[in-house]
Amino acid sequence: MESFPILFPTDHFSSSSSLSSSSASFVRYPNVIAAHGFGSGSLADAGAGASKLSGSVHGGGDQAPTDGLTKKKSAKEKKARKPRFAFQTRSQVDVLDDGYRWRKYGQKAVKNSKFARSYYRCTHQGCNVKKQVQRLSRDEGMVVTTYEGMHTHPIQKQTDNFEDILNQMQIYANF
């Protein structure tokens, strides 16, 4: 709760349509086309083709030992609704280097898109920030990055100016 990597006031929530033609709230950053900030958790829809988004935050890592596997993990994640932020950027690369260290832990094909969504996780110990990157099907040049959680450690890498952008975002997120 000390350092907010990214946060910005929700401009206007648009449904999963006409996202690419929305007016950019951040004129300072031509790269950022649109951004959606939702901290309540109940808000669904990440913006991209997926019109349905399960808001449940289940641990997931609990494999049911049906055949005698002694892998029990009764860790029922408390319903701590983590803040999530999704913003669209125009980039040729899926992964935007924001200065943090990410490790890809999964990849799933999106039904509405012929591209796959990549799931990344912050490798920092104790930092359970997750990030998912999805590419719009209609605009392959558009990348939707959704952040979940907030970093509790400083940036490990100094990027050209992305750090500055993030820093600015923190200022905007001061609420």
Next chain:
DNA sequence: CGCTTTTGACCTGCGC
């Protein structure tokens, strides 16, 4: 040698 990526399997939640 260590870390990251990759792919398949599996679980959970929701809809019908």
Next chain:
DNA sequence: GCGCAGGTCAAAAGCG
């Protein structure tokens, strides 16, 4: 109650 979609983990391979 079953099926679908989404999300996560685990093991192995590749690369620096």
